[in-house]
Amino acid sequence: MTEKIALTPKTHTAPPAKFSHGVKKGNILQVAGQVGFLPAVEGQPPTPAGPTLREQTLQTLANVKAILEEGGASWEDVMMIRVYLTDVAHFAEMNEIYNAYFEAQGLTQPPAARTTVYVGLPAGLLIEIDALAVLG
Amino acid sequence: MTEKIALTPKTHTAPPAKFSHGVKKGNILQVAGQVGFLPAVEGQPPTPAGPTLREQTLQTLANVKAILEEGGASWEDVMMIRVYLTDVAHFAEMNEIYNAYFEAQGLTQPPAARTTVYVGLPAGLLIEIDALAVLG
Amino acid sequence: MTEKIALTPKTHTAPPAKFSHGVKKGNILQVAGQVGFLPAVEGQPPTPAGPTLREQTLQTLANVKAILEEGGASWEDVMMIRVYLTDVAHFAEMNEIYNAYFEAQGLTQPPAARTTVYVGLPAGLLIEIDALAVLG
Numbered sequence: 001m002t003e004k005i006a007l008t009p010k011t012h013t014a015p016p017a018k019f020s021h022g023v024k025k026g027n028i029l030q031v032a033g034q035v036g037f038l039p040a041v042e043g044q045p046p047t048p049a050g051p052t053l054r055e056q057t058l059q060t061l062a063n064v065k066a067i068l069e070e071g072g073a074s075w076e077d078v079m080m081i082r083v084y085l086t087d088v089a090h091f092a093e094m095n096e097i098y099n100a101y102f103e104a105q106g107l108t109q110p111p112a113a114r115t116t117v118y119v120g121l122p123a124g125l126l127i128e129i130d131a132l133a134v135l136g
Numbered sequence: 137m138t139e140k141i142a143l144t145p146k147t148h149t150a151p152p153a154k155f156s157h158g159v160k161k162g163n164i165l166q167v168a169g170q171v172g173f174l175p176a177v178e179g180q181p182p183t184p185a186g187p188t189l190r191e192q193t194l195q196t197l198a199n200v201k202a203i204l205e206e207g208g209a210s211w212e213d214v215m216m217i218r219v220y221l222t223d224v225a226h227f228a229e230m231n232e233i234y235n236a237y238f239e240a241q242g243l244t245q246p247p248a249a250r251t252t253v254y255v256g257l258p259a260g261l262l263i264e265i266d267a268l269a270v271l272g
Numbered sequence: 273m274t275e276k277i278a279l280t281p282k283t284h285t286a287p288p289a290k291f292s293h294g295v296k297k298g299n300i301l302q303v304a305g306q307v308g309f310l311p312a313v314e315g316q317p318p319t320p321a322g323p324t325l326r327e328q329t330l331q332t333l334a335n336v337k338a339i340l341e342e343g344g345a346s347w348e349d350v351m352m353i354r355v356y357l358t359d360v361a362h363f364a365e366m367n368e369i370y371n372a373y374f375e376a377q378g379l380t381q382p383p384a385a386r387t388t389v390y391v392g393l394p395a396g397l398l399i400e401i402d403a404l405a406v407l408g
């Protein structure tokens with residue numbers, strides 16, 4: 001039987017419920033929905049990187065990446081990125097930030113597929129992202 | 137060629153369209169979006185377990201579990217759980233119910249990753265859940 | 273190392289950001305969120321197939337299918353279809369169109385699992401669909 005491994009970067013606050021920030025089993029790695037929380041500080045509640053879409057998007061992407069790396073994966077392995085925004089008006093700016101971020105990653109494999117939809121999120125959060133990766 | 141198998145627990149009402157409640161192919165099992173409908177009664181329309189978040193969440197989780205088991209899987213195999221709520225104000229209560237439910241399952245492997253977002257659902261439904269599992 | 277391949281049908285406009293319309297790696301194929309844009313015409317912006325749910329749903333399904341075929345897959349291989357609608361009132365009509373479409377495909381394997389939720393989409397778009405397939 002293949003083991004399912006929880007991926008819990010040291011930078012991450014404990015999940016607010018009984019779920020894992022990421023799991024890996026065989027060659028499949030799933031990253032849970034990440035938001036723009038700064039690296040955890042003991043004794044302090046989760047704190048967003050800032051009020052702006054730019055701050056939150058970059059922190060969210062960093063949080064996804066930390067989980068990928070915890071599982072021995074990278075953006076190269078990611079097949080699907082789901083982006084949840086709260087406001088259709090944020091689409092163009094998110095894309096700009098997203099494009100610049102991934103250009104800076106210098107990937108050699110094609111970018112992941114993506115779906116972007118507009119949903120409700122907890123107050124103060126503008127973006128949530130999850131990801132599915134296939135390793136190897 | 138690996139066969140794709142439809143997973144249709146006897147407790148389930150027929151899907152309202154041409155989709156399967158769950159499918160398994162090789163080691164991948166996908167559970168369709170489940171809601172809090174009680175076990176099917178012939179000749180009766182699908183009926184929610186009740187109006188409350190607690191009733192619907194527990195029934196929804198039971199419905200997901202029935203599909204997993206129909207495919208020879210269990211919660212242990214689940215990599216990702218997507219929770220769709222209609223109201224951000226339900227998050228804390230859903231987490232309480234979710235945590236107690238999974239504690240009672242006595243799992244030995246780490247919990248699945250999860251994304252929770254707030255969307256519209258058909259009238260009367262407060263929660264929808266789907267799940268991706270990797271077997272073996 | 274297994275290569276990740278971008279799937280870019282000739283009919284498709286360039287994605288509005290650094291993502292792929294579809295990717296394939298090993299036996300996993302992921303289709304990005306598709307909407308009802310007509311086949312690309314050079315020098316023209318993406319244009320929806322029409323204002324109605326019927327036109328957009330059929331074009332969206334055609335766009336998903338084109339990506340599957342670009343990856344050597346078909347609807348037979350699809351495990352999960354995620355349908356994003358903007359209005360709960362569209363559910364019954366979407367199901368009618370969906371059912372007729374899939375009946376016409378003459379599939380021999382069971383239909384994919386599905387989740388339908390109601391979200392915001394860019395102005396003028398009534399439906400978005402993505403899909404996960406397992407090949408072989």
